[in-house]
Amino acid sequence: MAAAKTNELQALVFGASGITGWALANAALSYPTATAFKRVVGLTNRPLSVKDAGLPQDPRLHLYPGLDLSKNSQSITEYLNTIENIGETTHVYFASYVHRGWGTEDSEKRVKENVDFIANAVAAVENVCPKLQFWTFPTGGKWYGLEFGDEVKLETPLKESAPRVPPPHGDHIFYYPQIDTLAKLSEGKNWTFADIRPDAVIGYVPQNNAMNLAKPLGLYLSLWKSLSPSADVPFPGSEAAWTHLHTDVSSSQLAKFHIYVSLHPEKTAGKAFNIADVDAGTTWKDTWPGIAAYFGLKGVGPAAKGQLSGYPWVESQKEKWDTWTKENGLRSDVLEKAPWDFMTVVTGVYSERDRNFDITEARKIGFTEKPDHIKSYHNVFDKLRVEKHLP
Numbered sequence: 001m002a003a004a005k006t007n008e009l010q011a012l013v014f015g016a017s018g019i020t021g022w023a024l025a026n027a028a029l030s031y032p033t034a035t036a037f038k039r040v041v042g043l044t045n046r047p048l049s050v051k052d053a054g055l056p057q058d059p060r061l062h063l064y065p066g067l068d069l070s071k072n073s074q075s076i077t078e079y080l081n082t083i084e085n086i087g088e089t090t091h092v093y094f095a096s097y098v099h100r101g102w103g104t105e106d107s108e109k110r111v112k113e114n115v116d117f118i119a120n121a122v123a124a125v126e127n128v129c130p131k132l133q134f135w136t137f138p139t140g141g142k143w144y145g146l147e148f149g150d151e152v153k154l155e156t157p158l159k160e161s162a163p164r165v166p167p168p169h170g171d172h173i174f175y176y177p178q179i180d181t182l183a184k185l186s187e188g189k190n191w192t193f194a195d196i197r198p199d200a201v202i203g204y205v206p207q208n209n210a211m212n213l214a215k216p217l218g219l220y221l222s223l224w225k226s227l228s229p230s231a232d233v234p235f236p237g238s239e240a241a242w243t244h245l246h247t248d249v250s251s252s253q254l255a256k257f258h259i260y261v262s263l264h265p266e267k268t269a270g271k272a273f274n275i276a277d278v279d280a281g282t283t284w285k286d287t288w289p290g291i292a293a294y295f296g297l298k299g300v301g302p303a304a305k306g307q308l309s310g311y312p313w314v315e316s317q318k319e320k321w322d323t324w325t326k327e328n329g330l331r332s333d334v335l336e337k338a339p340w341d342f343m344t345v346v347t348g349v350y351s352e353r354d355r356n357f358d359i360t361e362a363r364k365i366g367f368t369e370k371p372d373h374i375k376s377y378h379n380v381f382d383k384l385r386v387e388k389h390l391p
Helices: 021-025 073-080 107-128 146-151 177-187 214-227 252-261 284-293 309-318 318-327 341-347 360-364 373-386
Strands: 008-013 037-043 063-064 092-093 133-136 192-198 232-235 272-275 296-303
Touching: 008 021, 021 037, 063 073, 073 107, 092 107, 092 252, 107 133, 107 177, 133 177, 133 360, 192 252, 214 232, 214 284, 214 309, 214 318, 214 341, 214 373, 232 284, 252 272, 252 373, 272 309, 272 360, 284 373, 309 318, 309 341, 341 360
Parallel strands: 008 037, 008 092, 037 063, 092 133, 133 192, 192 272, 232 296
Antiparallel strands: none
16 A cells, blocks of 8 residues: 555544544644645544634644444444545544453453444444545553553563463453454455554643543642642652653654554554654653653652652642632642542552563654653643643
8 A cells, every 4th residue: 555645635533532632633733744634623522622622723623522432333424424524534543442440340341342432433434434544543551461460471672563461361451352353344445554552641631531641740749839848749659660661652742653654554554553752661760850840849759658649648638629729720620530540550550560662663664753751741731731730
């Protein structure tokens, strides 16, 4: 399959209000050039205007609410048919996901729902988008069994060629049947797909997202700056997590990579690619001081025994939440609705062993972007401030 011609392309982003989808809708307006896509269509479940989403006021960008992937393919087809010029779609960036806990919790339902999501979405798109060329699909750390901790053996750096996690743990990883479904549905078609695998994603979302790490970290640091007498802010995770390698990625880097992969099908069709900000990985010991410095704080190691940090410290200030939120002109319930459990997991058990990804394959296909990882956090904090999620 030849590389895609730009200026004739239309992007369709499923889940444009999520941490990956928002970044994709944003990046497609300027990457790889400001004219690469003639139109960008973002689909959301709930009503969300471009302004409220914090996206650029660009005449090429259109958001459509009402996406409900729990419905059958015919219902999704009818929904897509209400979208102006939907038939011009050439590239689909799929970023919709049902989060139902971790590990084996609600696993059977989670697997079925997420597999149905992709199967019904593909059938609907094929019904209305005859010009479809490429479909990107985000998997991630769950592919390697990271959510199961020491129960699943890791060989790091984690490579795309690693074997799938065997049963019983592998039975709970819905990415496997999702990718198998995409592979089967794309056979003999004029379109193809790629599997994009990030570690934890650092990005902005306009509403709430269960996998948003930057927001709770920013809130923890902001609260500490306001309410703690000390400028030394302890890392919110464990001692074991402080020095192990990880390879988190900024949502802007992730979005650019999705687009890059989709525009080079001759190199990427049917393949999987890890992606990160830092090729060799980094540690919280390396990054925490720079993250905290944005707030004028000194980021130090994990709290001493008996000292509160992270969400336990935030919760200890709960009687001050409402006053703090109002005094800083923030969105209501910003503290209550932050994904504190995700912050706790990622800075705790999820990081208590090396989980660094090998991104050699991404470099082999010519993707050269290398953002400053600390600056990536700072950029997200800037956006969270503008949108009144942080003071």
